[in-house]
Structure formats: structure tokens, C-alpha cells
Amino acid sequence: MPTSAAFWNKIAPKYANSPIKDMATYGHTLARTRELLPADANVLEIGCGTGTTALKLAADMKSLLATDISDGMIKVAQAKPAPDNLRFATHAPDDAALNQLAPFDAVLAFNLLHLVPDLPETLRAVHGLLRPGGRFISKSACLRDGSMFLPPLIWVMQRIGKAPYVGKFYAAELEQAIAQAGFKINVAETHGKSFNRFIVATRL
Numbered sequence: 201m202p203t204s205a206a207f208w209n210k211i212a213p214k215y216a217n218s219p220i221k222d223m224a225t226y227g228h229t230l231a232r233t234r235e236l237l238p239a240d241a242n243v244l245e246i247g248c249g250t251g252t253t254a255l256k257l258a259a260d261m262k263s264l265l266a267t268d269i270s271d272g273m274i275k276v277a278q279a280k281p282a283p284d285n286l287r288f289a290t291h292a293p294d295d296a297a298l299n300q301l302a303p304f305d306a307v308l309a310f311n312l313l314h315l316v317p318d319l320p321e322t323l324r325a326v327h328g329l330l331r332p333g334g335r336f337i338s339k340s341a342c343l344r345d346g347s348m349f350l351p352p353l354i355w356v357m358q359r360i361g362k363a364p365y366v367g368k369f370y371a372a373e374l375e376q377a378i379a380q381a382g383f384k385i386n387v388a389e390t391h392g393k394s395f396n397r398f399i400v401a402t403r404l
């Protein structure tokens with residue numbers, strides 16, 4: 201399997217052109233996120249991809265730094281017209297350079313946590329980037345709560361280089377991992393398909 205950044209760099213142009221499959225659920229996730237973020241929040245997004253969600257949410261907060269490990273994704277995002285309070289940059293969540301910009305009032309991670317090879321390490325990094333009381337808002341695919349055919353299908357796609365690393369966990373396991381990293385879970389909802397979990401947690 202290629203490294204995570206190499207995989208996402210390769211598919212960035214295609215990803216940028218793929219339409220959102222379920223607009224109603226996407227709109228619901230955006231609306232819930234807006235409800236949970238104060239207008240004066242300085243926010244960090246990790247795994248922002250080509251910036252679609254950052255561009256939709258930036259107007260609802262004071263500032264948004266949208267980051268991704270993939271240069272290819274960030275280049276596509278930077279080519280889009282953006283408001284002054286939104287900046288795109290290539291960073292892994294545990295980059296020392298990102299740490300210097302902390303603390304943030306909120307961290308967003310949409311469609312990311314099932315893709316990180318070391319979930320506890322990523323959650324530790326998010327914890328370190330938030331101020332005490334800051335919010336961590338995520339939506340993740342908890343594949344064990346979905347069809348039993350998904351994991352073998354992903355395994356085959358990985359063998360032929362068509363899928364990156366994918367963590368396979370139940371929603372309850374993800375919630376437990378977030379809590380163990382030093383958060384209190386405030387909201388845990390299913391958005392769209394049964395395995396898509398929207399979780400809001402406060403940094404203790």
C-alpha cells in the first residue's frame with residue numbers, strides 16, 4: 201500500500217471532481233456543525249481534502265485554518281476563491297508547526313478518523329491543539345456497524361492500490377477512543393448511512 205499522503209496526492213484531481221453522493225445528509229452535517237460553533241471561534245480543520253466543506257463553513261466562524269497531509273489536495277483547495285478568514289495549508293495533525301498556531305477553539309475532522317493508521321496518536325494530537333473546553337467535531341465511517349461485506353471489499357481494493365489504509369471499528373469503540381484521549385462526548389449521532397457517526401466532544 202502507498203503511504204497515506206502518496207495515495208491521496210494521486211487521487212486528488214479525481215476527488216476534486218467527484219460529486220457529494222448524499223446532499224441531504226451533507227447539508228444536515230453542515231447545519232449541525234454550524235449550530236455547535238460560536239461565530240467568534242478560531243477553528244482548525246484536519247483532513248480537509250480539496251476544501252469543499254471549509255469553503256461552506258468559513259463564513260460562520262472567525263477564522264478557519266484548513267489542513268491536510270496531501271499537498272495535492274491542498275493545491276486544489278488553494279486554487280479556489282476563498283474568503284479572507286480561510287487559509288489552506290499542508291500539515292499532519294501532529295506537525296510541530298501546527299502546534300505553534302494552537303490553541304484552537306474547535307477542531308473539525310470530516311471523513312478522516314477511519315483513515316488514520318494510528319488513531320490514538322491522532323486523537324492525542326487533536327487534544328493538544330485544542331484549548332480546554334474546545335470542541336472536537338468529527339464524522340467518521342465506523343465500518344463494523346455497516347455491511348459485513350465492506351471490510352473484505354476494502355481489503356481487495358487495497359491489494360490493487362485503489363484504497364488507502366482504513367481502520368475498522370464500531371462507533372462505540374471510536375467514542376471510547378475519543379473519551380480515552382481526554383474528551384467528554386457531548387453528541388453522538390448517525391448521519392445518513394448507519395455507520396456514519398457524527399461525534400462532538402469537549403476537550404477536558
Ligand SMILES: C[S@@+](CC[C@H](N)C(=O)[O-])C[C@H]1O[C@@H](n2cnc3c(N)ncnc32)[C@H](O)[C@@H]1O
Nearest residue numbers: 204208247248249268269270273310311315316
Ligand atoms: C475521504 S477524504 C475527506 C476530505 C474532506 N474532509 C471531505 O469530507 O470531503 C480524507 C482526507 O484526509 C486526508 N488524510 C488522510 N490521512 C490523513 C492524516 N493522517 N492526517 C491528515 N489528513 C489525512 C487525505 O489526504 C484526504 O484529503
